[in-house]
Amino acid sequence: xxxxxxxxxxxxxxAGALNAAQAGxxxxxxxxxxxxxxxxxxxxxHPEPLVEDIHLALENxxxxxxxxxLSGVGLFGNERPRVFYAGVQxxxxxxxxxxxxxxxxxxxxxxxxxxxxxxxxTLARFNSGLTGELAQEMRDFAARRMNFAAGPFxxxxxxxxxxxxxxxxxxxEELAAYPLGANSEF
Numbered sequence: 001x002x003x004x005x006x007x008x009x010x011x012x013x014x015a016g017a018l019n020a021a022q023a024g025x026x027x028x029x030x031x032x033x034x035x036x037x038x039x040x041x042x043x044x045x046h047p048e049p050l051v052e053d054i055h056l057a058l059e060n061x062x063x064x065x066x067x068x069x070l071s072g073v074g075l076f077g078n079e080r081p082r083v084f085y086a087g088v089q090x091x092x093x094x095x096x097x098x099x100x101x102x103x104x105x106x107x108x109x110x111x112x113x114x115x116x117x118x119x120x121x122t123l124a125r126f127n128s129g130l131t132g133e134l135a136q137e138m139r140d141f142a143a144r145r146m147n148f149a150a151g152p153f154x155x156x157x158x159x160x161x162x163x164x165x166x167x168x169x170x171x172x173e174e175l176a177a178y179p180l181g182a183n184s185e186f
Contacts, residue, residue, distance in 0.1 A: 003045040003163045004175065006058070006101050007037040008094075008155055010121065014070065017150035018086055018121055021073060026137045028084065028124040035172055036121050038068070038088060040158060041101045043110065050108060055160055055176050057104040065180040066093025069151040070121065073142050080129030081138055086148060088119035097158060097180070125169070156180055 010018070015033040022030045043054065069089040075081035088094070098117055105112060130138055157180060162173040 001045045002051045005042045005161055006040040007161050008158050010036045014150045014153050021145055021148050022123050027134050028126045030124045031122050038119055040098050053108040054105050057107050058178050061100050061104050063097050063100055065156045067152040068155055071149050073145045073148050077129055082126050082129045084124040085120040085122050
């Protein structure tokens with residue numbers, strides 16, 4: 001079984017800016033800069049032949065390249081924050097890519113839940129969620145970084161990535177890269 005997702009890699013300067021936004025993190029498990037990415041679609045855990053079919057479907061996907069901008073930080077988890085993240089400004093190219101990735105994955109027979117897309121880069125995780133003083137400390141930490149921005153940066157490819165869960169957090173392995181093009185069909 002392979003646990004996989006489709007993501008966008010981040011260039012070194014963007015990863016550096018994100019790493020700086022993590023500086024002084026009061027708690028949690030920070031994500032290593034080499035693991036920063038924007039998830040386009042989480043595919044779940046599937047047998048290798050199905051993941052190969054997904055790969056073949058993604059190889060045929062054509063869509064134009066685009067630029068992205070990261071803006072602001074926040075916490076997912078409301079009263080019990082579980083994730084500290086950097087936000088991604090809305091971009092039609094990213095929405096178009098996601099729609100095409102989902103459509104391609106579904107052509108393989110994969111059933112994906114319909115869910116709200118909230119593009120972001122995870123900067124830190126809090127396993128069981130934060131409460132009390134730690135939650136307030138993280139809210140204050142995020143508030144001090146609300147003006148964070150990085151980019152714009154070019155998105156010229158997307159990746160099929162294997163995610164292996166471990167005690168220290170997920171380990172990612174690139175399975176395939178797919179180019180985006182300036183002259184691709186919409």
